[in-house]
Amino acid sequence: MRPRRETLRLLLFCAIVIAAAAVVVRPFAAKNESFDVARFARIQQRQPDFVFVGDSLLGYSVDQPTLESELHGRKAELLWHGGAASAAWYLYLKNFVAGAGVHPRRVFMFIHDDVLTDPQFRTTGKYAQSLQRLARGDEPLVRQLTEENRERRWWLARLIFALFPADKNRAHYQQKIDGWVRRAVAIHRRAARQLEREANDVFDLPNVRPDQPIVTTEERKPFDVAVERSFLPHILEIAHAGGYPISFVRPKKRPGPYANFDDTAAMQAYYGALRKYVEARGCDLVDLTHDPAITADMFSDAVHIGPWATRAFTKHLVEQLGERLR
Amino acid sequence: MIFHSIEYIAFFALVLAVYWQLPRAAQNLFIVAASYVFYGWEHPWFLIPLAVSTVVDFSCGLAMERFPTRRRLFLIVSIAVSVALLGTFKYYAFALENVNALLSVGHIPPLRDMWRLALPVGLSFYTFQSIGYIVDVYRGKVRAERDFIEYALYVSFFPQLVAGPIERAGHMLPQYRTPRTFDPGAWRDALTLMLWGFFKKLVIADQTAIVANKVFSLSEPSFPVLWAGVFAFAIQIYADFSGYTDIARASARLLGIELMENFRQPYLASSPSDFWRRWHISLSTWLRDFIYIPLGGSRCGTVRNSFNLLATFTLSGLWHGASWNYVLWGIYWGLLILAERFFSWLRFGKGLPLAVRIGFTFLLTCAGWLLFRERSLPQLIRDLNQSPFTAPGTQWQVGIYLSVLCLFYAAPIVVQMVIDGRERSWPAAAKLNRTRLFVAQTALASLLLAGIVIGRSVVASDFIYFQF
Structure with missing residues (x-):
């Protein structure tokens, strides 16, 4: 009788622990975001002639008023958010261009490294929430290409993630903890921001040892292998159906270790293959990585153009895109 | 297989479910099999040095008791095999690098790298555990294990196989011999x-x-x-x-x-x-x-x-x-x-x-x-x-x-x-x-x-x- 009671206690223990933990973590779960209706309505109403899609490399570099003034009355729309990657670019094109009935003359897509053919890049945590704002309910292709993580396909893993959804939101809370500690050390908010910048400077790539994997490893799939399971064919398909070409724009990074990535043999081979692939489908690639007019003093960090240089950069970009903006 | 993986949670749940249904004799055999699955999950060849170490030390332990006058010889053989395993997998590259550095000082051509093998995880732990067993048998602190499965379990017990604790025969072998009771x-x-x-x-x-x-x-x-x-x-x-x-x-x-x-x-x-x-x-x-x-x-x-x-x-x-x-x-x-x-x-x-x-x-x-x-x-x-x-x-x-x-x-x-x-x-x-x-x-x-x-x-x- 007694061992049976002990076994029941053990089962009760397990059940309570799982249930209580699930209740405790529930408030920490990532909230489901709804479709960004305001942005959708805006682009639908504006019917731009040119659409620029990208991430912060686009958003921080291009000044929209300057761009439109250079276009002499034609309208341009920038579709971007910080950390956007190929899944987001696909959704922008599918739901905010094609889905909104927009018929641009051309779409410009700002890409970097091999992000265009890395479908899982930046699709979890806070990035998953950004994707929800771009998605029209269930997006089967996004689900298929982004959830190829072995663990997540397993029923046991799915069960655990369903029970403890806060797991998706970990990065957000860890950034909060980082922020609290910085504020505690720096005492007030402004000093905390300064401290964050100083910490970022300490660990900036030029200070990293040259033998570190981040600087030297090139564990990148060749383009021909990566493209098959990426959003690129689907992006081109949407453009083809809409009757407009896409110009893929590869911006320049500040000269230094980050920019050196772009000159590796693997990267050059990758972009050579990408150029051939998109040109065969009526699109093209604009490579700005060796543009001498984009100088180091225009950058606020290793990859972003500073606010003081965005107008100059935008004017220069319009010149470089030339005929494509006619 | 690593502890903080979904695979381990599933593997361990399955092991527990089967293990407590089995009679004691079968429990040990089952855990040895589970340990080999656990250890060979990513790289099946890791099982080779593990099996070599187990067979050699088990045999040397028995031989020490069977031929007491040659105890020292079997001790040396057993330790030599363990040291050879460590040398081959863990210290070879380090030794070669240092020898070649010395040779380069005298402008002598470097030695050729004959092989370069990945280090099986936990090698240092289970070889030390095996050496501990054989020395304890030699000193007469523990009796040589006669049951191969129990000895194999002592070397390969999966919870402590890859990063210890480095257990002693006197602590573990008696536990493997006695019946275990389920204690909620x-x-x-x-x-x-x-x-x-x-x-x-x-x-x-x-x-x-x-x-x-x-x-x-x-x-x-x-x-x-x-x-x-x-x-x-x-x-x-x-x-x-x-x-x-x-x-x-x-x-x-x-x-x-x-x-x-x-x-x-x-x-x-x-x-x-x-x-x-x-x-x-x-x-x-x-x-x-x-x-x-x-x-x-x-x-x-x-x-x-x-x-x-x-x-x-x-x-x-x-x-x-x-x-x-x-x-x-x-x-x-x-x-x-x-x-x-x-x-x-x-x-x-x-x-x-x-x-x-x-x-x-x-x-x-x-x-x-x-x-x-x-x-x-x-x-x-x-x-x-x-x-x-x-x-x-x-x-x-x-x-x-x-x-x-x-x-x-x-x-x-x-x-x-x-x-x-x-x-x-x-x-x-x-x-x-x-x-x-x-x-x-x-x-x-x-x-x-x-x-x-x-x-x-x-x-x-x-x-x-x-x-x-």
């Missing part, structure tokens, strides 16, 4: 311990690893940033290794087997020798019993005793890895303990409050961790040349921020240290009645599980001691 109370303790181990690894160790890895990837970190990184590593390595041990002990307990304690609040040590009584206890006692004492221990002259100590700690460093920084780390600890022992007449620190002695020992330990973590000797020299007086104020602020961040994540360990310290003088758990104990344990386990889900690092890393 022990299961509750084990599950709570397992959650605590996972919390230490996935939250504390992996979070502090981010800071440590970032600092140790810098080419010229300033003094405060460097030491913030060392502090982060001190927390990481303790949480990582003791977390592994907790998961191992809990897994074994769920199978009805008790593993030895491997850590006893090492950062509360009040002297270098006290640290080694609390840190990686299974290795330090192994080295004491099988290296230090056979060399003569402390029952000899001062010079010889100093040599014995230094040799033991140098070997301890080399055991950790085939790299000069580990050797330096071993020598560093040897010198600290020598200093503590031979300058004891100075009564250095004896009159100081305990907290100061603990703090001082912690600083010495951190200095040791710098040697342990920094693999490149030129980089180590650059690190040691950093002066606190030349670092600008902003660097101090960044260093303090990183240290406080690590301290935040390490807070549960500090709380545990306090509770553990109180329990030793005031056994709180014993005073709780069964219902209160159940409630307290359930609340703790729930919080740990919730903490793991929310606080688990975004960047997961392997257990540090897997590489040894």
Whole structure:
């Protein structure tokens, strides 16, 4: 009788622990975001002639008023958010261009490294929430290409993630903890921001040892292998159906270790293959990585153009895109 | 297979479900089979050195009793095989590199690299465990095991196979011979311990690893940033290794087997020798019993005793890895303990409050961790040349921020240290009645599980001691 009671206690223990933990973590779960209706309505109403899609490399570099003034009355729309990657670019094109009935003359897509053919890049945590704002309910292709993580396909893993959804939101809370500690050390908010910048400077790539994997490893799939399971064919398909070409724009990074990535043999081979692939489908690639007019003093960090240089950069970009903006 | 994977959770649940349905004789065979699946999961060829070690040491143990006049020969054969395994997989590349460096001084062409094999995880742990068995048989401390399955289980028992504790035959073999009973109370303790181990690894160790890895990837970190990184590593390595041990002990307990304690609040040590009584206890006692004492221990002259100590700690460093920084780390600890022992007449620190002695020992330990973590000797020299007086104020602020961040994540360990310290003088758990104990344990386990889900690092890393 007694061992049976002990076994029941053990089962009760397990059940309570799982249930209580699930209740405790529930408030920490990532909230489901709804479709960004305001942005959708805006682009639908504006019917731009040119659409620029990208991430912060686009958003921080291009000044929209300057761009439109250079276009002499034609309208341009920038579709971007910080950390956007190929899944987001696909959704922008599918739901905010094609889905909104927009018929641009051309779409410009700002890409970097091999992000265009890395479908899982930046699709979890806070990035998953950004994707929800771009998605029209269930997006089967996004689900298929982004959830190829072995663990997540397993029923046991799915069960655990369903029970403890806060797991998706970990990065957000860890950034909060980082922020609290910085504020505690720096005492007030402004000093905390300064401290964050100083910490970022300490660990900036030029200070990293040259033998570190981040600087030297090139564990990148060749383009021909990566493209098959990426959003690129689907992006081109949407453009083809809409009757407009896409110009893929590869911006320049500040000269230094980050920019050196772009000159590796693997990267050059990758972009050579990408150029051939998109040109065969009526699109093209604009490579700005060796543009001498984009100088180091225009950058606020290793990859972003500073606010003081965005107008100059935008004017220069319009010149470089030339005929494509006619 | 690693503990913090979905595969392990599924594998272990399946093992438990089958294991407790089997009769005792079949239980051992089943765990051996499960251990081989566990160990060969990623690289099946890892099973070859494991099987070789098992067969050779089992046979040599039996042969020692069968042919008592040739005991020494079988001891040498067995140890030679273990050392050969370590040499082949772990030390070959290191030795070749150093020999070629010497040859290059004399402008002699370098030796050819004959082979380059990956190091099977846990090799250092199970070879030391096997050597411990064979020496104990030789000394007559334990009888040679006659049941091959029981011996195979002693070497390959999966909870402790890849990172210890390095168990003794006298502790494990009797447990494998006796019937195990399913104890739901022990299961509750084990599950709570397992959650605590996972919390230490996935939250504390992996979070502090981010800071440590970032600092140790810098080419010229300033003094405060460097030491913030060392502090982060001190927390990481303790949480990582003791977390592994907790998961191992809990897994074994769920199978009805008790593993030895491997850590006893090492950062509360009040002297270098006290640290080694609390840190990686299974290795330090192994080295004491099988290296230090056979060399003569402390029952000899001062010079010889100093040599014995230094040799033991140098070997301890080399055991950790085939790299000069580990050797330096071993020598560093040897010198600290020598200093503590031979300058004891100075009564250095004896009159100081305990907290100061603990703090001082912690600083010495951190200095040791710098040697342990920094693999490149030129980089180590650059690190040691950093002066606190030349670092600008902003660097101090960044260093303090990183240290406080690590301290935040390490807070549960500090709380545990306090509770553990109180329990030793005031056994709180014993005073709780069964219902209160159940409630307290359930609340703790729930919080740990919730903490793991929310606080688990975004960047997961392997257990540090897997590489040894």
